[in-house]
Amino acid sequence: MVLTDVQAAFVESGVSISASSRDRNHRSSLARGLGCRVSDDRGQLRLLLSAARSAELLSDVRTQRVLATVYSLPSTHETLQIKSSETWIEAAQPGDAAHVAQHVAAFSAQIMPLGFSRDFVSALLDYEPGDLVVVRFVVAAVYTQTPGPRAGERLAAA
Amino acid sequence: MIALDDIRACLEGDVPSQIATCARDGTPNLSYASQVHYVDSAHVALSFQFFNKTRENILAHPHATAMVVNPDTAAAYRLDLEYLRTESQGALFESMKARLAGIASHTGMAGVFVLRGADVYRVSGIALMPGRVLSNPLPRRNLMTALRTAGDCLAACTDLDTLLDAALENLELRFGIRHAMVLMLDCAGQNLYTVASRGYGESGIGSETPIGAGVIGVAALHRTSIRISHMSSEYAYHRAIQASARSAGLQHGLGEVIPFPGLNLPHSQLAVPIVAAGRLQGVLYVESPDDRAFGYETEDALGVLASQVGYAMHLLQQVQEERVESDPHPVAPVPAGNAIRVRHYAENNSVFIDDDYLIKGVAGAILWKLLQDYQRLGRTDFSNRELRLDTTLRLPDFSDNLEARLVLLTRRLTERCNALALEKTGRGRFRLKVMRPLQLEGTTA
Numbered sequence: 001m002v003l004t005d006v007q008a009a010f011v012e013s014g015v016s017i018s019a020s021s022r023d024r025n026h027r028s029s030l031a032r033g034l035g036c037r038v039s040d041d042r043g044q045l046r047l048l049l050s051a052a053r054s055a056e057l058l059s060d061v062r063t064q065r066v067l068a069t070v071y072s073l074p075s076t077h078e079t080l081q082i083k084s085s086e087t088w089i090e091a092a093q094p095g096d097a098a099h100v101a102q103h104v105a106a107f108s109a110q111i112m113p114l115g116f117s118r119d120f121v122s123a124l125l126d127y128e129p130g131d132l133v134v135v136r137f138v139v140a141a142v143y144t145q146t147p148g149p150r151a152g153e154r155l156a157a158a
Numbered sequence: 159m160i161a162l163d164d165i166r167a168c169l170e171g172d173v174p175s176q177i178a179t180c181a182r183d184g185t186p187n188l189s190y191a192s193q194v195h196y197v198d199s200a201h202v203a204l205s206f207q208f209f210n211k212t213r214e215n216i217l218a219h220p221h222a223t224a225m226v227v228n229p230d231t232a233a234a235y236r237l238d239l240e241y242l243r244t245e246s247q248g249a250l251f252e253s254m255k256a257r258l259a260g261i262a263s264h265t266g267m268a269g270v271f272v273l274r275g276a277d278v279y280r281v282s283g284i285a286l287m288p289g290r291v292l293s294n295p296l297p298r299r300n301l302m303t304a305l306r307t308a309g310d311c312l313a314a315c316t317d318l319d320t321l322l323d324a325a326l327e328n329l330e331l332r333f334g335i336r337h338a339m340v341l342m343l344d345c346a347g348q349n350l351y352t353v354a355s356r357g358y359g360e361s362g363i364g365s366e367t368p369i370g371a372g373v374i375g376v377a378a379l380h381r382t383s384i385r386i387s388h389m390s391s392e393y394a395y396h397r398a399i400q401a402s403a404r405s406a407g408l409q410h411g412l413g414e415v416i417p418f419p420g421l422n423l424p425h426s427q428l429a430v431p432i433v434a435a436g437r438l439q440g441v442l443y444v445e446s447p448d449d450r451a452f453g454y455e456t457e458d459a460l461g462v463l464a465s466q467v468g469y470a471m472h473l474l475q476q477v478q479e480e481r482v483e484s485d486p487h488p489v490a491p492v493p494a495g496n497a498i499r500v501r502h503y504a505e506n507n508s509v510f511i512d513d514d515y516l517i518k519g520v521a522g523a524i525l526w527k528l529l530q531d532y533q534r535l536g537r538t539d540f541s542n543r544e545l546r547l548d549t550t551l552r553l554p555d556f557s558d559n560l561e562a563r564l565v566l567l568t569r570r571l572t573e574r575c576n577a578l579a580l581e582k583t584g585r586g587r588f589r590l591k592v593m594r595p596l597q598l599e600g601t602t603a
Contacts, residue, residue, distance in 0.1 A: 018225070020178035020188040028178035028186060028223040030236065053288045068186040070176070077267065081188060115449075116229070119292055123232035126290040143211075145189060147270050152210040 001139050001157035002042040007080060011036045011045065014106030015071040019047060019135070021060035029056040033069065034125055034132070035103035037096070045069070045082065047135045048092070048100055050127035058133065061087050067137050070145065074110045079145035084137035092132035100125075100132065160284040162199050165228065165235055166454040169196045170387060171261045172229035177204065179215035179222045187211045192261055192271055194226055194237075195254050196454060197278060202237070203250060205258055206275040213277075216241040222279065225287070233291040238283035244275040249382035251276045256373055256384045256393055264388035264449070301459040304332035312466050317582070318474055318561045319568070322354035325442070325467050330356060333459070335444045335451075337421055340432070340467070341367060341374060342440040342562045344519065350378055350441055351519075353566050355419050362419025363569045364517055374441050377429035381438055383457050387450045389425045416515075426451035430460045434468030439559065442467065475561055477585065490538045490592065497595040498577045502526045504602045511575045520560075521567040523551050526600075528590050529578075533598055542586040564588070 003011070011017075017033030031054035037046045047069060051058065061067055065087045072079040108121045142155045168175075175194045179187050189212045193205040202224075206213065216222055220241035227234045245251050255273045262271035308328035315321040322340055329335040339355035339362070349366040367374050373384040373393050386393055424445035432439045442464045444452065452460075501510045508518035509525050517525065524545060531537045542560055545551060553560065568580040577594040 016174070018176050018188060020176075020186045020223075022178075022180045022184065022186050026180040026184060026219060027221065027238075028180055030176060030178050030188070030223055030225045032225075032234070050289075055288070064184070066184060066186055068178070068188045070188045070190070072174075072190060077265070079190065083185065083187075085185075120229075120232050123290045123292050124227065124234075145210075147190075147192075147207070147267060149208070151208045 001142070003038060003045075003082075003139060003142065005042075007142065007155075008038040008042050010073070010078070010080060011071045011082070012038060012103075013073065014103065014108075014110045015073050016107065016110075017047070017069065017071055019049070019054075019057060019067060019069045021057050021064060021067050023060050024064065029060045031057040032125065034100045034127055035096075036069070036071070037099055042139075044136060044138055045084075046090075046096075047137065048096055048103075049133050049135065051131050051133040053127065054133070058089060058135070061135055062089055067135065069137075072145070074114060077147055079147070079151075081143040081145045082139055083141045083143075085140055086138040088136045090134045090136050092134055096132055096134065097129060100127070160235065160286060162196065162202070162281050162284060165226070165284065166196050167230065168226035168228045168233075168235060169194050169202065170229065170450070170453065171257065172450070173227040175227070176225045177212055177222055178224075179212050180219055181211070181215050182218050187215055191224065192267075193254060193258055194224055195250075195257065195276070197250060201242075201278055201280055202239070203245075203254060203276040203278045205254055205271075205273055206244060206277045207258075207271055207273060216277070228291075231292045231294055232289070234287040234289060236283075236285045236287050237281055239279040240282055242278045242280055244277050246275040249380040250278070252376050252380050253382050253384055256376060256386050256390075259390040259393055260386035260388040263390040268390070297455075299332075299334065301333070301455055304328075305459050305462055308332045308463060309466055312463075312470055315470060316474070317585075318471060319565050319582075321467065321470050321474065322565065325463070326354055326356035329444060329463075333456070335446070337424075337446065338442070338444045339419060340440060340442055341378075342559060342566075343378065343438055346520070350374060351566060352416075352419065353440070353562050353569075358419040358421075360417065360419055361569070361573060362417060363573065364521075364566055365416040365418045367418065373427045373429040374443050377431050377443075378438060378441050381431045381433060383428065383430045383461060385426075385428045385452055385457050387426055387452070389423055389449070393427065421445050421447060423447075425449045428452045428457060428460060430457070430464040432464045432468040432471070434465070434472040439468045439471055440562075471559065471562075475559060490532065490536050493592055493594055495594045497597040498575075499597045499599065500529060501599045501601065504600065511578075514574065516574055517567060517570050520551075520553060521563045521570070524563060525567055525571075527551055529596060529598055532590055532592060533596055538590045538592070539583065540588055540590065542588075 022028045035048040067084045070081045175191045177191045191204045195203045222239040224237040254276045262268045311324045329338045337357035341350035342353045352365045370379045377384045426446040430442045507522035509516045509522045579591040581589045583589050
């Protein structure tokens with residue numbers, strides 16, 4: 001399936017991004033995303049992560065291939081979850097670091113009005129430039145997770 | 159292993175926490191938890207607000223992983239959780255419900271975040287996740303030192319009146335808490351009445367809060383601390399009490415409502431039950447116009463302080479009252495000046511001075527008895543003991559705290575009536591001072 005234009009723009013905006021996978025015993029792993037880039041056909045996403053901070057998740061993705069990612073806009077609580085079972089771990093490409101910088105700035109603009117300092121945001125999304133890694137994945141299912149009665153509802157393909 | 163007690167700052171709900179679970183077929187699921195609530199050093203509770211995939215997953219496979227973040231240092235922790243049960247009533251539920259109301263209102267989600275249950279999990283592991291961590295800000299004050307100093311002051315008090323004032327004064331001087339009050343339980347009325355306050359324009363002494371209403375009433379009902387870190391209109395006091403007063407039809411056409419002294423829109427509220435010898439005595443309530451003014455540590459410290467206040471109250475009640483050696487009841491001289499009219503309504507023991515409401519309930523009955531004895535017998539000296547034994551007063555049982563009623567009455571007279579006063583003359587003894595002639599009017603129901 002592919003994302004709608006609106007969904008694609010949303011996951012690339014100043015959202016809070018987190019990701020989860022699990023090991024073969026179904027023990028979950030978690031990591032915070034540094035940005036997300038949508039493919040031109042909107043059927044694949046590239047999740048940008050700090051390799052050092054996401055070691056467990058990367059190990060689970062490498063062996064189990066399953067992934068759940070959540071994108072939430074702090075100012076509105078609008079939230080999407082995107083799941084996949086076709087995943088690949090790849091090296092960062094030119095332009096990824098710039099995208100991360102852009103994402104950190106957009107996310108800061110979201111949460112600084114809530115009382116968090118720039119230092120806090122930069123520590124929360126801290127990474128070493130050489131440490132950037134990508135999980136590329138095929139969009140398998142999209143759910144709305146905005147708090148409210150429709151939370152958890154699966155969304156139809158674009 | 160890192161202790162849960164050491165990372166409670168992550169459990170204030172300032173940074174949203176993530177919960178990862180796994181479906182039976184191995185599909186991972188990730189969701190936000192508005193609240194990961196500290197239950198004790200081995201358990202947390204997650205707010206269950208909507209039926210969703212997380213819930214379906216934990217019911218099928220009770221293992222979850224949470225990521226929680228310290229709002230000051232950005233340190234992220236991974237919690238390994240094992241789902242145990244869901245509570246949909248009681249102390250934990252109410253405490254989370256109040257906290258959630260604050261979080262919801264702070265994040266613009268009032269009316270959307272509604273607590274259906276408190277999902278209790280055992281914490282089987284805690285790990286610091288890799289990443290840069292900022293240095294922890296220095297604590298504003300050493301709470302152990304504050305507690306010890308305040309405790310020394312409380313231990314030196316010899317009567318309830320000074321104990322209450324010492325408690326509130328120490329909250330300001332040692333803890334920097336400028337708005338505080340003590341409410342006592344009225345066993346008969348299912349209410350709490352304010353007996354001491356500090357930091358308000360009007361003291362509100364004698365104002366009533368129904369058990370179960372707002373953070374104070376809920377803390378009393380469930381005997382648990384209730385703490386809210388952000389402004390919540392749902393728990394804003396004036397509103398809660400007005401609504402409750404309306405629904406209870408308290409007015410009786412007498413308009414005898416003393417306004418609650420609290421801040422109009424507190425951003426932080428903490429109500430701690432005062433319990434001693436297994437009985438609820440009252441509630442210590444503090445509030446602040448600032449967000450996040452009271453954390454888990456302050457809640458702990460005030461819990462200890464409230465305990466100490468409770469035991470001191472209990473002990474001071476037990477102290478043997480002085481026997482009245484000779485009791486000639488000397489007849490008091492009749493004062494000069496214009497008479498004040500004192501009306502008493504037997505229906506609820508409310509007392510009005512001229513046309514102004516003074517007090518009701520047990521304290522009202524006591525005042526009426528004193529004034530009648532004064533008028534008929536010219537008596538001015540009384541003892542707590544005789545009040546306890548006076549069958550016409552029909553005092554609630556001993557635990558109702560007669561001493562607190564007398565403190566309440568004394569303070570209301572000081573604030574509202576310059577013609578009458580109660581003055582302590584010894585342990586368990588006091589004198590009625592009447593500065594103007596009295597005109598007593600009793601009204602039976």
